[in-house]
Amino acid sequence: MMKWLKSLFSDSGTVPAVIETVMTEPKAKKTVVKSKAPAKKAPVKKATIKKADLAKLTKAQLEIKGREFGVEIDKRKKKEELVKEVLKASKI
Secondary structure, three states: OHHHHHHHHOOOOOOOHHHHHHHHOOOOOOOOOOOOOOOOOOOOOOOOOOHHHHHOOOHHHHHHHHHHOOOOOOOOOOHHHHHHHHHHHHOO
16 A cells, blocks of 8 residues: 555655655654652532522422432422522531
C-alpha cells in the first residue's frame, strides 16, 4: 500500500529523497513526566439546595427530599408550601 501511495503522490515513478527519509526515520518515543507530589484536593463543599432547584421537583420528589432531611411532608398542600418546608429543613 505504501508503494501505491508513493506512486500516487510522486511526479513520476520515483519518490523524492525527502519523502523516503521521512518515511524511514524512526518515530521518537514520548516521555511521560510524573509529578513527584500529588496535587492537593480542594475541600469538599457541602451541597446547598436552592429554592429554584426545589421548585423544579414534583410533589412526590419533594416528599422524598424532605425525608432525607427528616421532615414528613403532606402532599395535599400546595407545592410552594412544600418547597418552603423542605428548604427550611435543609438549612437546619
